Amino acid sequence: MKTSSSYTAIAYLFLAPALILMGIFTFWPVGFNTYLAFQDYSLADGTSTWNNFAHFKYIAGEELFHNALKNSVLYLLIVPVIQLSALIVAKLVNNKLPAMTFFRAVYYIPVITAISIAAVVWSNVYKYDGLLSWFLQALHILPQGQDGQIDWLGNPHIALYMVMLFTFWKGIGYYMVLYLAGLQAIPAEVEEAAILDGANVFQRFWKITVPMVKPTILLCTLLCTIAAMKAFQEVVVLTKGQSDTYTALFYVYDQGFGSNHNFGRAAAAGVVVTFFCMILAIIQFRFFGDKK
Amino acid sequence: MKLKKMLAVGAVVFGFAALQAQADTELEFWTMNLAPKFNGYFDQAVTKFNATNPGLKAKWVDLNWDQIQPKLVAAIAAGNPPSLVNFNVPWVHEFAAQGNLVALDQYLGADKNNYSNAALKDVTVGGKVYAFPWYNSVSIIAYNKDILAKAGVKSAPKTFEELVSTGKQITAKTGVPAFAPKLGNFVGWFYYAGLPVLENGKAVFNSPKHVAFVQKFADLYKAGVLPKDVFKVEFEQEIALYNSGKIAMLTTAPQALKRTETDAKAIYDKTGVAKFPEDAGKQAFGAWLMDFVIPKGSKDPAAAAKLGKFLTGDEQQVLFSKATETTFPSTKKGNLDPYFQDGAKSPDAVNQARAVAAKSMDNARTLYLPPGALPDEAALTKKLQDEVQSAIEGRKPVKAALDEVVAAWNEKLAK
Numbered sequence: 001m002k003t004s005s006s007y008t009a010i011a012y013l014f015l016a017p018a019l020i021l022m023g024i025f026t027f028w029p030v031g032f033n034t035y036l037a038f039q040d041y042s043l044a045d046g047t048s049t050w051n052n053f054a055h056f057k058y059i060a061g062e063e064l065f066h067n068a069l070k071n072s073v074l075y076l077l078i079v080p081v082i083q084l085s086a087l088i089v090a091k092l093v094n095n096k097l098p099a100m101t102f103f104r105a106v107y108y109i110p111v112i113t114a115i116s117i118a119a120v121v122w123s124n125v126y127k128y129d130g131l132l133s134w135f136l137q138a139l140h141i142l143p144q145g146q147d148g149q150i151d152w153l154g155n156p157h158i159a160l161y162m163v164m165l166f167t168f169w170k171g172i173g174y175y176m177v178l179y180l181a182g183l184q185a186i187p188a189e190v191e192e193a194a195i196l197d198g199a200n201v202f203q204r205f206w207k208i209t210v211p212m213v214k215p216t217i218l219l220c221t222l223l224c225t226i227a228a229m230k231a232f233q234e235v236v237v238l239t240k241g242q243s244d245t246y247t248a249l250f251y252v253y254d255q256g257f258g259s260n261h262n263f264g265r266a267a268a269a270g271v272v273v274t275f276f277c278m279i280l281a282i283i284q285f286r287f288f289g290d291k292k
Numbered sequence: 293m294k295l296k297k298m299l300a301v302g303a304v305v306f307g308f309a310a311l312q313a314q315a316d317t318e319l320e321f322w323t324m325n326l327a328p329k330f331n332g333y334f335d336q337a338v339t340k341f342n343a344t345n346p347g348l349k350a351k352w353v354d355l356n357w358d359q360i361q362p363k364l365v366a367a368i369a370a371g372n373p374p375s376l377v378n379f380n381v382p383w384v385h386e387f388a389a390q391g392n393l394v395a396l397d398q399y400l401g402a403d404k405n406n407y408s409n410a411a412l413k414d415v416t417v418g419g420k421v422y423a424f425p426w427y428n429s430v431s432i433i434a435y436n437k438d439i440l441a442k443a444g445v446k447s448a449p450k451t452f453e454e455l456v457s458t459g460k461q462i463t464a465k466t467g468v469p470a471f472a473p474k475l476g477n478f479v480g481w482f483y484y485a486g487l488p489v490l491e492n493g494k495a496v497f498n499s500p501k502h503v504a505f506v507q508k509f510a511d512l513y514k515a516g517v518l519p520k521d522v523f524k525v526e527f528e529q530e531i532a533l534y535n536s537g538k539i540a541m542l543t544t545a546p547q548a549l550k551r552t553e554t555d556a557k558a559i560y561d562k563t564g565v566a567k568f569p570e571d572a573g574k575q576a577f578g579a580w581l582m583d584f585v586i587p588k589g590s591k592d593p594a595a596a597a598k599l600g601k602f603l604t605g606d607e608q609q610v611l612f613s614k615a616t617e618t619t620f621p622s623t624k625k626g627n628l629d630p631y632f633q634d635g636a637k638s639p640d641a642v643n644q645a646r647a648v649a650a651k652s653m654d655n656a657r658t659l660y661l662p663p664g665a666l667p668d669e670a671a672l673t674k675k676l677q678d679e680v681q682s683a684i685e686g687r688k689p690v691k692a693a694l695d696e697v698v699a700a701w702n703e704k705l706a707k
Contacts (some may be wrong), residue, residue, distance in 0.1 A: 043368050044392045044588040063700075064671045128520040151520045154685065156678075241674075242523065242681070257362045259386050259670045263369075 030274075036267035043261050055268035065251055065269060071160055072248040072273070075228045076280075078164045083221055085168070086175035091209065093176070094183050104180070108173040115170065119237035122166050126152035126238070156244035163234050163245055170234070171227065175220045182216030183209065218288035225280050229273060248273045316349040317592055319599050321376035321584065322364075327354035333615040341602050348595050364587060368392060373587035375596035376603075379423060381414045381581050381658040388417040394586040395420040399597035406606065411622035414581050414658045423583035424600040425622035427612060429545040430649050430656050431568040431578025434552070434641065438562050439540040442466050448566030452485070455569060456508055459517040462540050470517045471541040472525040472533055474578075475509070478680045479661055479673070486572030490665055495701035498694040506694065509684045523681050535559055543568060545578060546618035546645035553642060565644045579656035581622060617642050620653055627653060667704050675700050 037055060039048035059065045093104050110118060125131040128151040133142065142148035152162045186209070194204050210217070232249035239245045241254065248269065256266035326334070334352045341350045353374070355363065360377065367373045379387070387393045397404070397420055404412065404421065411425035433448055433455075440448075443465040449455040459470035475481070482489050485505050488496050512518050519525065519539065527544060534542045535556035542548055552560045568577045584600045586593050602608060609621035610629050621627055632650040635643030666672050676697050683693035 043365065043390065046369070046371065062671065064674065146516060149520060151685075154521050154523060154681075156682070156687075242678075244678070246674075254670065257365055260668070261365055261386075261390055261392070 033267045033270055036264050037271045038268075039264050041263045041267075043263065048264070051264070055265045056272075058265060059269055059272065064246070065248075067244075068246045068248045068251040069272075069276075071244065071246060072229055072231065072276075074160060075164060075167075075231050075247060076225060078167055078228050079221060079224045082168050082171055082175060082224055083217065086172050086220070087179050087209075087213070087217075089172065090176045090179035090183055091205070094180060104176075107176050110170045111173040111177075113170075115233045116237050118170060119166065119234055122169075123153065123238055126162055128152070128154070153239050153245075154243055159239060159243035160245045163231070163238050166234050166238065167228070167231060171224070175224065178216055178220050179213060182213035186212045214288055218284060221288065222281055222284055225284065226277050229277050229280070248276075316347060317595055318349045318351055319376070319592075319596055320351045320353055320374040321378075321599060321603070322360060322374050323352065323354050323378040324357045324360060324380075324582070325354070330612075330615050333612055336611070337603060337608055341599060345598065345602075348598065350599055368587055368589055371589055373589050375586065375590050375592070376424075376584045376600050377587060378426070379583055379585045381583070384415050384423045384583060384585060385417055387585065387587075388420075388422040392588050393422045394588055394590065394593050395422060396424065396586065396597060396600075397421055399594060400424075400601070403601055406623050406625070407604075408622055408624050408627070410657050411581055411583075415583055423585045424597075424604040426582045426584055426604050427609065427616070427619040428579060428581045428622050428653065428656055429547060429619045430576040430580075430653065431544055432542075432546050432645050432649050433566045433568050434534070434542040434546075434549055434563050434645065435566070436534070436537065436540050436559060436562060437564050439466055439468055439537070440564075443540075448564065449569060451569045452571040456512065459512060459541075460515055463515060463517040466540070467516075468537070469519045469533075469539050471543050472519050472522050472530050472539050473543050474526065474530070475523055475680070475684070476526065476677070477673075478676060481505075484571055484573045484575055484577055486574070489661060490705075493705055495698045495705065498691070498698040503690050503694060506680060506683055506690045510686060510690055513684050514686055518684075523685075531555075543578075545580060546642070546649050547616055549642050549645055550616070550618055560641060563641045565641050565648055567648050576653070576656045579658050581656070581658045583622075618646060618649070620650060620656075666701075667707065672701055672704060 036048065038050060038053065040051045040054070041048040089107060093100055093107070127133075128149045130152075132152060133149045136142040137144055137148045142150065150158075153159050190208055190212070191204060194208055199207065230249050231247050232253060235241060235245050235247050235250050236253070241247075241250050246254075252266045252269045252273070254260075255262050255269060323334075338350045338352055342348065360379075361383070364373065364377055384393070388395075400421060407425045411428065412421060415421055415423035415425055435448060439462060443462040445458055445461060449458045455471075462468065462470040479489055482497055482502065482505070487499075487502055487505060490496065509518070513522065519533065525533065527548070530539075530542060530544055531548045531551050533539045534548075535552050537559060542552075546565075549560070549563070549565075552563065570576065584603060586596045586600065590596055604622070606621070606623050606625045609623055609626045610631065613619050613621055613626070613629075614631060620632065621629075627650065633647055635645075636647035638644060638647075661669075679688070679693040679697045682688040683690040
């Protein structure tokens with residue numbers, strides 16, 4: 001006979017491997033990072049001393065960090081675009097037509113491609129004499145010759161959006177799969193009843209699909225928002241922060257591992273980014289979460 | 293029975309391994325982008341060092357240059373840094389100023405006098421030597437003879453002005469961008485042109501002379517003489533552009549030509565070599581000293597210094613230069629080796645490049661702002677680079693861009 005307390009013990013036993021790993025690689029770093037944010041940390045001897053919010057005061061007055069935050073907030077523009085597109089694509093590949101598995105796989109391949117490799121490929125797409133310029137010139141959207149060759153990642157007015165386009169390409173498959181799971185959980189009767197009632201495609205999409213996948217929308221929007229605030233890898237590989245693409249986490253990295261080696265300041269900036277992420281999460285729960 | 297035997301053998305093996313591990317102090321040293329091309333050289337150096345220094349065991353690890361800093365920072369934070377790390381000069385200053393390097397004066401002793409004065413000056417921070425100077429090189433011009441002939445250019449440029457006008461001629465006549473100079477450190481260009489950057493603790497690079505100098509680059513960019521993405525072109529990309537005939541001239545360190553030789557033989561065969569001209573700054577352009585530092589927290593700095601002195605001694609430096617064929621020792625005696633001048637009359641581009649660059653070595657200082665001159669150097673350098681890029685790419689008048697950077701620099705400098 002098992003008692004309930006032995007069930008609890010067994011449950012914790014099963015949780016233990018994951019908890020230990022998360023403890024070491026997630027909870028401890030978050031805690032230590034927060035601690036560092038209030039300290040002057042010396043790399044050489046590993047000592048740290050309380051500095052009375054000096055890092056926060058510094059980044060509050062630093063233009064570079066403000067600009068980085070601005071770029072990260074701009075990056076959030078990607079969230080609605082990618083969510084709506086992913087939902088539409090999921091709806092499309094949810095049809096029972098031949099070769100659908102192929103399309104699902106095609107949309108998912110970017111997700112499993114290593115970001116560094118994908119970004120190297122894309123930096124060639126974005127080169128001024130690369131694929132994108134060539135393609136748009138071939139369609140006569142851009143003028144022929146030198147004038148039409150745009151250095152997509154070199155012009156500060158468009159570079160950030162080009163990096164966002166890369167994120168879009170890389171991420172859409174991931175959210176598509178999540179939405180696909182959500183869509184397949186919708187019972188077919190609901191949709192059939194709507195068809196009988198004479199609802200058209202758009203009405204069915206807005207009145208049935210969207211409300212029924214609302215929990216998935218919350219999850220995806222949340223994940224996507226946090227991912228957008230954390231945009232970093234694509235920036236490192238595509239632009240190295242040049243041309244006004246310096247994002248908040250790039251600032252964190254640059255302060256820690258760039259030329260300053262100021263882990264305290266990097267940690268403080270990290271805490272600020274975390275704070276922004278939490279505020280956004282709260283807003284999203286208000287919008288999409290279940291009302292009690 | 294069988295089990296006992298296995299255990300016995302196992303115990304002996306492990307015991308032996310443990311003994312071995314205790315006996316030898318392992319000295320791990322990191323280098324920048326030298327494997328697999330120079331495996332032969334390093335195998336030789338490691339074997340020789342281990343044979344003459346019983347109890348020490350050198351271990352070579354090669355890393356890509358952009359991995360070195362993050363990995364080293366992580367290793368120092370973890371309390372387990374390597375014995376020696378291959379650094380460039382700016383990194384020596386950064387790390388030394390932050391107290392993350394071991395000062396070497398006590399380990400160098402009289403051996404300090406072996407190194408050339410310019411090299412020692414490059415790695416001295418606050419009166420202390422922080423690195424063992426290793427190999428150096430300066431920029432040369434390697435040009436595609438076919439493209440230059442097509443453009444009607446008779447001889448390689450001898451002054452910076454000529455480089456500018458030759459570039460314009462090449463692009464106007466052939467439509468090919470002439471060259472892709474590295475613009476990632478514009479402070480270096482000001483020094484090259486003999487223009488001051490800081491004076492009396494103030495930024496002064498918005499004078500009419502500075503504006504005119506930057507304007508030259510803006511004009512070159514506008515005329516298509518520089519490739520459109522020139523601000524993204526680094527060492528690797530420049531070689532790739534030259535090897536595929538997309539630029540007419542290489543303006544970089546001579547070791548790039550080794551890559552042309554192996555990767556693009558057809559281009560290599562029609563390559564000529566000339567000295568990169570000096571300008572008013574009277575500095576050999578593109579000098580880039582490599583060195584070894586001992587990170588703070590390294591287990592046995594005295595043993596590490598032994599390895600450092602071995603690798604940067606006359607004998608090993610000349611051997612390394614012979615292996616690369618295009619770099620130069622930073623020791624006084626090393627550069628006197630006849631090997632460096634014999635190539636002047638050779639028909640081979642690499643041999644010529646060696647002789648050409650060796651002549652520039654006397655003026656080889658790695659261009660750099662005095663350490664500690666700027667508060668929050670990373671942010672200010674970024675500001676300068678962003679504005680200069682805007683100016684050269686024609687999004688902003690040069691004067692306005694430089695004025696803005698100078699104002700930003702002075703605001704921080706005044707604090």
